[in-house]
Amino acid sequence: MSPSLRRIWAMLIKEFHQLRRDRLTFGMIVGIPLVQLFLFGFAINNDPRHLRAALEVNDHSAFTRSIEGSLRASSYFDLQPAGTRPGAGEEMLRRGEVQFLIVIPPDFSRDLVRGEHPQLLVVADATDPAATGGATAAVQQAVMSGLGHDLIGSLAPLAPRPPPVDVVVQRRYNPEGITSHNIVPGLLAIVLSMTMVMLTSVSVARERERGTMENLLAMPLHPLEVMLGKILPYVFIGATQTTIIVAAAQLIFQVPFFGPVWLLALATLVFITVSLLLGFTLSTFAQTQLQAMQMSFFYILPSILLSGFMFPFRGMPGWAQTIGECIPVTHFLRVVRGVMLKGWGVGEALLPLGILAAMGLVFAFVAVRRYGDTLE
């Protein structure tokens, strides 16, 4: 029995009718990309500023006022006085009222003028390392520039000297280091894999749960026809979601788009297909919709954490990178970020796209083999 277009069409129309009447799922299709866009796009910031800091000043002078001024100017800290009671600043840090405690010790100015290299203590709540990284670097910078103005005349030899080598850093592709430029294109990959994998895996399990699977199997429908009929409607849904996210990226988040649009469209189509096939494959292992959901989550969590969406891919240990390489999202992320931010062409996108296509073939093979045309 060769696959027939009419039977695929029958499945496709059925799926469309069911989707149309399933308000919750329909809402999820539009809701998930929007909610995630706004949550992640606006909320995630890898370079947090305006962090609360307590300043304990035990030495009042022009120097310390300069340092305080430039700390404020750095925009990394919202300073508040730690008070004079000993240990008050420590207490604030422990209670979490502030994330930093900056202590200017007694006799700071005297030691400075004497050239004794006084110390300036920055105590950081480093329970979340990412939150403190940028700010601690900023303290160094603020002290240097703050004192630069004061250490003149006879004090000039104490002024920070320029380092012997000038290190030039160019921040390419995202010069201002705007987090959303990295997150929003990544969201395309996350939203698509979430909805596509979940919807297909649930849709086959639903047939089983509602008892319609037996009827489907009793009809002369080839497994391939059932699979195609179930997958195709979601391709349109994926395309809709892609449009929403790319439009929002451009209009709301002003994410640059340097590469060819058609390449992104092609890559997205490949990725949608791979995700749908994966969802279909998962569904052949699930007896109920709940099981299908659980399996989807099992896939989605590493997709978010190990793909390079949340954390730098190359910062993970080797074994984690190996797992990451097996996740379709990882490869699609590279293409999306490459095409949008780095202006990738076909040449650069070929390898990740090839890997995605190969994954799709494997999933399709497993899915058709496992779906079978009997109840066993």
Next chain:
Amino acid sequence: MSAAPAIAVTGLTKSFGGRVVVDHVSLEVGQGRVCGFLGPNGSGKTTTLRMICGLLIPDSGSGTVLGLDLATSRGEIKRRIGYMTQRFGLFEDLTIRENLAFVADAYSLDNKHARVDAALDRLGLATRADQLAGKLSGGWKQRLALAACVLHEPQILLLDEPTAGVDPLARREFWDQIHVLAAEGVTVLVSTHYMDEAERCHDIAYIAYGVLLARGTAAEIVRDSGLAALTGEGPGADRLAPLLQQRPGVTMAAAFGPTLHIAGPDLAALRAAVKDVDPAIDWREAEPTLEDVFIHLMRSATDNSVGIAS
């Protein structure tokens, strides 16, 4: 038409997880016959039907359906039979018309719209065609399911407890329709728990614990059982069932209104059992019913399986 049976299977066996669910069942159903498939819950009726329609592959055994080999022609068999699942198998979130149209497409039928419209007319659902199938009552759901499974004009119908939970009038109409189809030459194998339905079948197959125990027309099965029965009439006769049930030679005792019906394998033993119960009750020899036979078969099958197990 040849005289070859529409369904002919021999030695069908199927086990799940080491438990034999269907044990060497052989069954022949002639073309145009309505064969009732009876047996207690979990006796292997559904599994047997699923093997015949190609949804399950037998562990052993072979057979032909419409002359097609069960092992090699499952695809073609699927196209030429209609199978109505025990649970409503159509899509509840599709309208009646959408469901029928889906079936028409799935079987690649010509004149799709004409067929769907005709089916709707025959069902009397033309005015409710755009209603969701899930909103129909139990009886209507069954009628819709039947309409969907005869849409492609199958030569064989396999119906798995089609009238469970359906009211008597709807059941009567359902069976009238089955006989109309049979008269047109369709072979029907229908599983049921209802005795009145069993009696409306041309012949009956009785299966218990995976083993086919009786086969034939209702009259043949009653005759071959060798059972005898008595009916007792008189004041308080109907209250004696629990007492007589215990006596040797009485397989079953059941009250029917004011009378008591008892059955057992030996008439003399039955008479001995009721002799000294109550002189006011008048005992007359009666025809054993199909129900007597099935309960007798079921009890002896249980005994056998228990005997084997211990």
